[in-house]
Amino acid sequence: MYTLSEAQGLPEYLVGAESRWLGRYADLMPSAFVIPSGFEEGFYRHTNLPPQLSALFAAIRPQRIDEDLLEPLCVQAVALILGSALLDDQVQQLYLALRNAxxxxxxxxxxxxxxxHSQLAQARVPGTEVLHALKRLWADDWTFVAVLDRLDTSGSVALEAAPVLVIRGDAGQPDAELATRLKATRAWMNAEGLVGLE
Structure with a gap:
C-alpha cells in the first residue's frame, strides 16, 4: 500500500496515472492511499481464480457472443470473486494501511x-467493511456489462490487475474538495505572481 506522496514516484502500472498526479497535491487531498495492482494479482493467484474463470467462460466465443449464455456465467463469476477469501497477510496489510491513513x-x-465508478464503505476498526467494498469493486469487473465490453474491445474476458484508490468521503466529495482547493491555490499563486513557478 502506498500514500499518494509515494505514488507520485512509482510506475503507472503499479499505482495508476491519476494516483501519480494526485501525489503532486497530496497535501490538498482528503486522507487516501493506493492499493497497488499487485495486491489484486495476488488475490487472483492465491485463490486460483484464473483457471476457474477460464473454465467458466470456456464456452464463450468472442466472434459470436451468446448473451443468453454469457449473462448467467457472469453471475457465477461475480459470486466466485465475492466468495473467495484474501490471504490473512493481505487482510492485515489492508487494515494497517487504513490505520496509517x-x-x-x-x-x-x-x-x-x-x-x-466506486464502492462506498462505512469504515470501522478493523476495516472489514472496506475489505468487502474492495471485493465488490473487483467483482464489478465480472458483471455482464463489464465482461461484454471486454469481449467487444479486446476479444477476451481476461483482465489486467489494476490499482485501487481508497479515499475518505463519499464518491465525488473528495474530487470536488480537491478542485476547490486547487482553484484557491491557483488564485493565491496568481495574486502572488507565482503562476508558472509550480
Whole structure:
C-alpha cells in the first residue's frame, strides 16, 4: 500500500496515472492511499481464480457472443470473486494501511484510478467493511456489462490487475474538495505572481 506522496514516484502500472498526479497535491487531498495492482494479482493467484474463470467462460466465443449464455456465467463469476477469501497477510496489510491513513472510521470510497465508478464503505476498526467494498469493486469487473465490453474491445474476458484508490468521503466529495482547493491555490499563486513557478 502506498500514500499518494509515494505514488507520485512509482510506475503507472503499479499505482495508476491519476494516483501519480494526485501525489503532486497530496497535501490538498482528503486522507487516501493506493492499493497497488499487485495486491489484486495476488488475490487472483492465491485463490486460483484464473483457471476457474477460464473454465467458466470456456464456452464463450468472442466472434459470436451468446448473451443468453454469457449473462448467467457472469453471475457465477461475480459470486466466485465475492466468495473467495484474501490471504490473512493481505487482510492485515489492508487494515494497517487504513490505520496509517487514519481511515478507521467514517465513509470512504474505493475506485480505480481514472474511473468514476466506486464502492462506498462505512469504515470501522478493523476495516472489514472496506475489505468487502474492495471485493465488490473487483467483482464489478465480472458483471455482464463489464465482461461484454471486454469481449467487444479486446476479444477476451481476461483482465489486467489494476490499482485501487481508497479515499475518505463519499464518491465525488473528495474530487470536488480537491478542485476547490486547487482553484484557491491557483488564485493565491496568481495574486502572488507565482503562476508558472509550480
Amino acid at each position: 487514519e481511515l478507521g472510521s467514517g465513509p470512504v470510497h474505493l475506485r480505480r484510478p481514472g474511473v468514476r
